[in-house]
Amino acid sequence: MKISIVMRFHDNTASGGRKIVYDYANYLVSRGHEVEIIFEADTFYKLRKLNILKHLGHFLDFVRRAKQQLTITWLSLDKRVLLKTCYSTKRRMFDHQDVILACDYGIALELFEKKVNADRLVYLIQHDEKVYSEERIVRAAWRLPIQKIVVATWLLNLVKKIESHVVLVKNYVRKSDFYIINPIAMRGHVVSLINHPNKYKDTRTGLKALEIVHASFPDLKVIFFGNFEPPENLPTYIYYIQKANIKTLRERIYNQSSIFLFTSILEGWGLVATEAMASGAALVSTRNGGVDDFGIENQTALLNDVEDYQGLADSIISLFNDNSKRIRIATNGAKLVQSLTFKSSAQKFENVLIEVARKAQNNG
Known part of the structure; x- marks a missing residue:
């Protein structure tokens, strides 16, 4: 198959959602498919507000950053995956493609409105994208009569209420990247937490919970990490790591942690949570949707209502206070996420694309 993957411009920093797409691109070329990734500066669709002003801003961004889109340094991308960039897609770009994969709501709307063959168009949904845009716009994209792939069960159930052309391909954890080095039983009072400015990640609630924990355990150490600058005036018990690579995540963060604290209000999946679980950290989480596929109350995780910092602290x-309980939950969690294999997900992902291409060919 000839496959085009259309994504928005990137800034060459680690991203869970992009990692999934890049992993699948690597797998698809290893299977003999021809794959190109097109980074698009401007997505034009009818529901977008201030289209003229956004056109201008995105054009300037295209002039400034187009060449940078062809470099990805934080992940090893197979050289057979062709990287391209464009200001805006045109229908003729896909005349010879068997499948076109739209990686967000705006791209899906744009390509459908440009009458790129709907029977070849696949829309990858990794989150309820209302966290990035207006809900009415996202729901309009979800209503498109095209094949959709979702990464979590809660998303499958939500999209099915709106449109039926949807299949679940769960996210995964690479066993070669995340595994237990430091024995679970030997870990101290160490908690890790991701830093993110998006309000739906709710980092603030996590920090408030950890203040309460520190009052009970003065030897608490918090490993705080993310791609962004840390908040100012962090307490001395919080150690910040910025732009961690896979080795740092595995060895200096997750494997040092007794507990991974996951505080999102709404989460597509939660790759960092499953990575931490695979590395032996017990999961304490909010009930944020994405956790549903791997967070089982009192078996693989302790779950709390969103924004409940006291409940998170108590967990x-x-x-x-109960080391045997921590060890049990961490061990169960590591075992569960081991079943979320890349091979299984990649094969299912490929099969969906093959079926879309086959139907399109028959209809053609």
Whole structure:
């Protein structure tokens, strides 16, 4: 198959959603498919507000950053995956493609409105994208009569209420990247937490919970990490790591942690949570949707309502006070996420694309 993957411009920093797409691109070329990734500066669709002004801003961004789109340094991308860039897609770009994969709501709307063959168009949904845009616009994209792939069960159930052309391909954890080095039983009062400015990640609630934990456990150490600058005036018990690579995540963050604290209000999946679980950290999480596929209450995780910093703190304290419970939850969690294999997900992903191409060919 000839496959085009259309994504928005990137800034060459690690991203869970982009990692999934790049992993699949690598797998598809290893299977003999021809794959190109097109980074698009401007997505034009009818529901977008201030289209003229956004055209201008995105054109300037295209002039400034187009060449940078052809470099990805934080992940090893197979050289057979062709990287391209454009200001805006045109229908003729896909005349010879068997499948076109739209990686967000705006791209899906744009390509459908440009009458790129709908029977060749696949829309990858990795989150309820209302966290990035207006809900009415996202729902309009979800209503498009095209094949959709979602990465989590809660997304499958939500999209099915709107449109039926949807299939679940769960996210995965690479066993070669995330595994237990530091014995679970030997870990101290260490909690890790990701830093993210998006309000739906709700980092603030996590920090408030950890203040309470620190009052009970003065030897608490918090490993705080992310691609962004840390908040100002962090307490001395919080250690910040910026732009961690896979080795740093595995060895200096997850494998040092007794507990991974996952505080999102709404989450597509939660790759960092499954990575931490695979590395032996017990999961304490909010009930954020994405956790549903791997967070089982009192078996693989302790779950709390969103924004409940006291409940999150109590869960952490309970695990620090009961080491056997922490070990049990961490061990169960590591075992569960081992079943979320890349091979299984990649094969299912490929099969969906093959079926879309086959139907399109028959209809052609």
